[in-house]
Amino acid sequence: MGARSGRGRWRGRRPPRSGRGARRAGDAGDGPRRGRAEPARGHAVGVAVHRRGLPPPCSPRGCESSGATTSRPAETLLLGHEGRYGEPRSAAAALARLRGGPVPPDPPQRSAEPGSQSSLFEPQGVHLPLADLLAVYAEQQRRHERAGHPDRMRLLTAAESAGMLVAAEMNRSGLPWRAEVHRAVLHDLLGERYAGGGEPRRLAELADEVSTAFGRRVRPDLPADVVKAFAQAGIKVSSTRKWEIESVDHPAVKPLLEYKKLYRIWVAHGWSWLQDWVREGRFRPEFLAGGTVTGRWVTNGGGGLQIPKVIRRAVVADPGWRLVVADADQMEPRVLAAISRDPGLMEVAGRESDLYQSVSDRAFSGDRAQAKLAVLGAVYGQTSGDGLKNLAALRRRFPRAVAYVDEAARAGEEGRLVRTWLGRTCPPAARATDEAAEEAGIPLSEDDTQRDAQQWVPGYASTNARARGRFARNFVVQGSAADWALLLLAALRKTCAELSAELVFFQHDEVIVHCPEEETAAVVTAIREAAALAGRLTFGETPVRFPFTTAVVECYADAK
Template identity: 45%
Template sequence: MPRPDAPSWIVVGRTDGGVVAALLDADGAETGRHPLTASDLPGWVAEREAADAPRWVWNDTPQWYASLLRAGVRVGRCHDLRLCHAILRSSAYVVRGAMRGAGGWDAAPFVAVADSAPALFDLDGAERPAGPPDDLDEVLAEFARQRGAVASSADPSRLRLLLAAESAGALIAEELRAAGLPWDAAAHDRILVDLLGERPPGGGQPEKLAAAAARVRAALGDPTASLDSQPKLLRSLHRAGVLVESTSRWELAEHQHPAIDPLLEYKKLARLLSANGWAWLDEWVAGGRFRPVFVPGGVVTGRWASSGGGALQLPRQLREAVRADPGWKLVVADVAQLEPRVLAAMSSDTALAAAARGRDLYAGIVESGAVPSRQQAKIALLGAMYGATTGESGRLMPRLRRAYPRAMGLVDDAARTGEDGGVVSTWLGRTSPPPSEAWAAAQSQATEAEASGADETRARRWARDRGRFTRNFVVQGTAAEWALAWMADLRSRLHAMPPVVEDLAASRSGPVFARRPHLAFFLHDEVIVHAPASLADSAAQAVTDAAAAAGRLLFGDFPVDFLLDVHIADSALKG
């Protein structure tokens, strides 16, 4: 329990003399400073975390937290100034000009370093990668600026929740990299050999991939056809009478030709080799762990991105290689139809929420009588959220609007706002970027008396494109907020479990996670927890409880279920 006089915030930055921590009370008033050496910092942070449980404030989480984790120090909460600046700079909730004077805070995130790299707190002149300002006075000034912007905003409570969730995501991203995803390199190699053939010495195509290529060329009657260059492949297909406009799987599958099946097989195998083949295995898996580099808030909607390792994909054919350590289990959980459920909650559409209660949402839509089949329900609802309002989806839209007027009204309003050049915001206040100058110029030119038909057509097309973007922005962005709340709550629940005392082979997860259940992977609507076998059931329950808590945190008592598929196993491969 924190002491009565404990600081609410501890701001970490640098001065000419090294690292300095400034202690702030709940009102943001400074109550003291502590100069620290590189060797002092982890121990001092651990002591203050245990005694005071403050919220740590720093310029960029990777710059500070990665080294703390390597030293065995975990912090409960932080405020990441770089990520929060990006939200406040663009949020429609923030008073115009409130973030003025914040130069330098739009810098790229600190680049994660390998465990063997020099410590980030080495003060002996080692060059540090560029990032947002870390000078203590600048950090304090930006923190004050952000607190003021939130306080004067149109909805401080929502923004505070968003900033806390975004900052929690920054901690989680570093912890995911520190712990790593358990990965069996030998199993991965066996999968590649089974699907592609033996790894060819010195590079080149493995046998089964080369055989698939030969079948394609034979079917095309073109022994020199280039299969990895889309323009050249299109020319070969056209010469063979396959008149496609792209080489996408969906378009190829619509055509009947002897080359199609082997070409689809070739593309699948080539994708596996390039994205997760032996070169990927050599680069990204070491010591039984895959340690990707996540980038919280890397997508404009707030979704995470990756700057290395293809973190935001986990191909089904490789899930067998994701294997728990001896004495441990994997708890794999994903949310069924996350974005439609979020849409029901944020629009307060009780009919859509009822369709989702305790069951597959698309099946619930069919049972309501809105559409006759599950596939039609899926096509229609995804079309409503992603702007595919022509074809089959467009034909079904009137039925959805009658059955779920609040949900459809929300995305339709967001689309109209975008088409008119406006911005939209997520549930907690992340705001879409404004249209580009070129977009605005095209719309203006189309209204001129001398505008051509081509000008008007372009303006309408661009307006519809922007409408599709804003239509999805509000839903995808709010779903990302729910996922952050889910992970943040789950992270706390897992840490609250007592560490196991038995000797387990999880030291590869690092000193913080060697004896505790912990998050090991995240993919938009899926998490993987690595848990001691004795705590696997408790971890699975924590996953479910955290999902329910995230729904209450964002949407109060609105009756929407976030249905999870949770299973405990030795590998991440689902049956």
């Protein structure tokens, strides 16, 4: 039973553990450890260089390797392109399909261990002799030739393989992390910890304030208890989401919102997280390249892509080193310009000036905020509020861009395959799997059923045509952006290999390079050049620019 404190409140609840094998928090952060990851012997991305400076698609030469990893990037992309998303994608499965035999299921995904430095190329127990791998490789080459745009498909496969190598190296390098700074931040935010691992002092105080406001004991960490308390106070709410309760006139709202914010930090990045995930001055989540159907990356444990800004204070460069934090500027509309080949939008995206301001000058009487809403509304399928009016204005000025995403939406609604510029394919709804359902979707529109409107639906797996259409509209842009980012990382990795600099973090449109202070100028230049090269390789010669905003800092929190 937990310790008793405050106004008779029991402090026995512990935050969920983020993993096994934890050490004491005092053991975390005892010094850096560097070094590039070594891919498994003979893995495709480790044995050859593609003619564009990228690895070849799943070349098996020189090894008897684990089929689970050697051919997986190519097989996954090819199966998707052929409308067979969800089928087993290991080399053993590809060989069975080639020979007409029973297809074995994929080995289970290995779970990430907190503090581990396991490689993405770690064998999964399915080994094939070289002759079989060569047969699979030859068939995959033939399947690339049958794609609608073979050169693009080969480039995508090579880029995906390169992304896997970058991810493995980032897992090995780790993000610099000061455990003592993290602990100080937690103490400032949450106060002292109670014995037994219960809620820290500040959360206990806020919980008591919430209970006092309701006139009875309420558990603010239990949404059902809070909803019931509001109902007893004569206020109807369906959830405790911030957007729903922040406008409610009740004295419990302010401490409740603060409690929820601090509770998330305590659970997701608190003391338990620190002792589980930070080792030798490094945070090492397991980055998974192409972890979603759009090609975006995910992490297998540790919440590596959801680091709150206040916790970023703990991300501090080593002495004499700096963090180069680079954010792609207005990536979605630039990608839309490149894939739609809209002359007006390409001209705007090729200017040195702010893209949204340029769009506003042409279509929205200089109202930048309105222009941004219109462009993002076209990408995400917004039809509520001023969405339709904004879309009409955008269509008059940039007809090919709007027509491009409109056609993708129609294809999605009709159940047709939708592809990125290079050929990554959105899974057909009829073949959606349990694995596919894990992908984040989009909410249904206002005129859909009330039940569905309150939930997030995996758009590409949805049987609702409109939901799938909105997902497809977004997929062609977000997926093409993810493909471009892979080529950016591959080019940047090539430059960093000639320096002491190391790639340590990547998230959609943000990349962090950890480097000696004297290399910062070279890294900033390398990022700019890699972005331009990735644009040319992905989309061909267009006037579209892909600029980055870069910050050279000692602490990640100072970058934004």
